[in-house]
Amino acid sequence: MIYKVALAFIGTILVVAWTYKSVDKITDKSVIEVLEELGVDYSAKRPNMSISGVSAEAGRSIVENGFAPKPGGGNTGQQSKHFVCTSCHNTQREDPDLTVSDPEARLSYVSDRDMPFLQATTLYGAVNRDTYYNGDYYKKYGDLVDAARNDLRGAIQLCAVECAQGRSLDDWELESILAYMWTKELQMKDLDLAATEKAIIEDVLSGNGEKQVAQLIINQKYLRGSPATFVPPPADRKAGTMHEGDSKMGMLVYRNSCLHCHEKGKYSFFQMDDHAITHRYLNRKADGYSRKSIYQVIRWGVPSKSGKRSYMPQYTSEKMSDQQLADLRAYISDRAE
Known part of the structure; x- marks a missing residue:
């Protein structure tokens, strides 16, 4: 009897150990x-590594620096004179909870x-998403979104030409x-x-x-696309967002x-620092209805001017909440004193 109980106990331990290892x-x-x-096909989204010059390292250089070594020697020209990908995108995880888009937690x-703390979604996990330029981005880019909404390559090209105000990417640059x-x-x-969810997945794989x-x-x-x-x-700039800042x-918003x-x-052509004189200027202009107001530029952005294609993209509510806008105003007001 004792022998049978011991065997049963050892068997239980082995099952638990096997499950934990799995x-x-x-x-x-x-x-x-x-x-x-589990049967999902990602082949269409994988890069074409057979094209001369394609490499992840070249892609990293374009993302971070705006150029990369050319396959035949030398470097490419700058993709954009105004921005690089990391102007608006992080490349690491930026959300504690991948199932929601929460700007305050972010x-x-x-x-x-x-x-x-940026206007655009991190590139970390971009290949895992199914849709791009979601929600209200159709209002901004119109039919250009059609080629990008369900195609990561199309989204990269749209970002390069419209968002970065640069040239189209060559095939090897895009694939990189x-x-x-x-x-x-x-x-x-x-x-x-949860442990039970892991066990179910492992069981199915078995x-x-x-x-x-x-x-x-x-x-x-995780989110399959970033909402926008x-x-x-605020209609009344003096009243602001009606949140207590x-x-x-607000200091974190300003500095990050x-x-x-x-x-x-x-x-940007408009230079800022953390000195009191800068905050006095921002505080004085905040209540107005021009591109010098923090409320206006954050929610509507700043369009490019004649001869200057650089611009400021706006923050959607998923990228900066009204509470954070109130926090920013509170910090600027405090530093202006």
Whole structure:
């Protein structure tokens, strides 16, 4: 009797150990790697590495610097005279919860990691998304969105020409950027999976259960596209957003967002710093109805001027909340004193 109980106990331990080992195998894989094992086809989204010059390193250089070594020697010309991809996009994870687009949670997350707080969605996980230029971006780009909404290559080209105000990418440049993005795909460890959910996925991968069930579990753990809602600035600029501002949070907005582009004119003709004289100017102009008001430029952006194609893209409500706009005004007001 004791012998049988001991065998049963050892068997239970082995089952638990096997299950734990299997879960660890899932955790070490990318999301797409697991989804492909579950029957999802990502071949159309993979880069064409047979084109001369294509490499993830060349893609990284274009994303960060705006140029890359040419296949025949030398460097390409600058893709844009005004921006690089990282002007508006992070390349690392920027959201603590991948299932929602929460600008206030994002601000705390990126600030803790010394990352900027930007208008566009991070390139991390871009290959995992199904749609691009979602929501109100159709109002801005019209029919140009049609070629980009469901095609990552189309989205990259639209961003290069319209958002960056630059030239079209050559095929090898486009495929290189795509190759670089594949180095930034979501990992299974990024997902907030319960132990039971991991066990179900592992069981399906072992040949038991429905693949669609495992796919559904994974797909519910991250956004398949970034929502975008354009909102107007406050109708009454003196009243502002009607939220009580938190100056400490406003400091994070100012330093991680405004100064990212405007400090020393990095990506802007309008230079800003954190000195009181700058804040006095911003505070004085905030109540107005011109492009000098923080309310107007954040919600409507700043269009390009004749002879200057550089512009400021607006913040959607998913990228900066009205509360954060009030926080920013509070910080500017405090620093202006």
